[in-house]
């Protein structure tokens with residue numbers, strides 16, 4: 263195993279005091295980081311996009327697993343620490359300084375890639391829904407291995423009827439299989455955030471036929487926009503939706519949170535035609 267200085271030393275040497283504005287909560291436990299790097303499966307020779315490497319804890323675990331990592335980091339202060347990793351793992355790491363929400367991953371890789379990230383909480387959900395959207399499927403990413411606040415992770419894997427079930431669950435489950443791979447205690451981070459976290463692993467699944475992704479997004483937007491209301495009220499503004507419920511035999515007195523992912527897909531399919 264390539265010998266590297268402890269992460270705390272790297273952070274101290276480069277003066278990387280965590281900044282709240284950039285959502286910085288660093289992980290220093292190398293055993294935990296290695297476990298996270300095993301979640302996507304074998305990474306030897308695989309492309310990995312890492313968002314927000316910070317001082318490079320997860321980055322070094324991914325490099326040790328043999329991945330070719332392209333890391334996008336907004337904070338210039340982290341670049342010297344990441345340059346040291348570049349020296350330790352020649353030809354395996356590319357660092358891009360910038361805002362990951364403004365960089366299209368398609369421009370970074372020739373072949374498919376995995377995403378692995380301890381995401382900044384403020385941009386995490388937006389990046390995630392962006393990766394799940396788009397009509398073309400399967401996507402060019404092979405898997406997503408992402409740290410979320412536990413409460414967000416639970417919303418991603420939620421089942422109908424539960425309080426956590428909503429738009430995020432439907433968009434994450436209709437053509438992907440998300441699971442919570444591990445829970446991470448708040449004390450693992452420096453500084454510790456107020457809430458617990460979890461690693462979510464997502465792989466693409468088959469896309470149901472005849473459904474526009476954009477239409478499913480619209481149906482869920484309307485339905486969960488007023489989640490306490492009956493569907494006949496919440497879907498009123500979406501042309502054809504009430505007729506679609508009738509045609510499918512879905513009771514319009516039900517609320518959005520009682521509909522299965524398949525039922526949402528069926529409504530979107532009728533409206534796609």
Ligand SMILES: C[S@@+](CC[C@H](N)C(=O)[O-])C[C@H]1O[C@@H](n2cnc3c(N)ncnc32)[C@H](O)[C@@H]1O
Pocket residue numbers: 284285286287288289290313314315316317318319320334335336337340360361362363379380381382383385
């Ligand atoms: C929660 S920290 C994780 C750091 C490191 N991966 C770890 O596990 O210790 C999030 C990192 O994302 C970076 N970041 C925040 N917003 C970003 C953005 N829009 N694009 C790229 N990086 C960003 C922060 O500077 C920070 O280094």
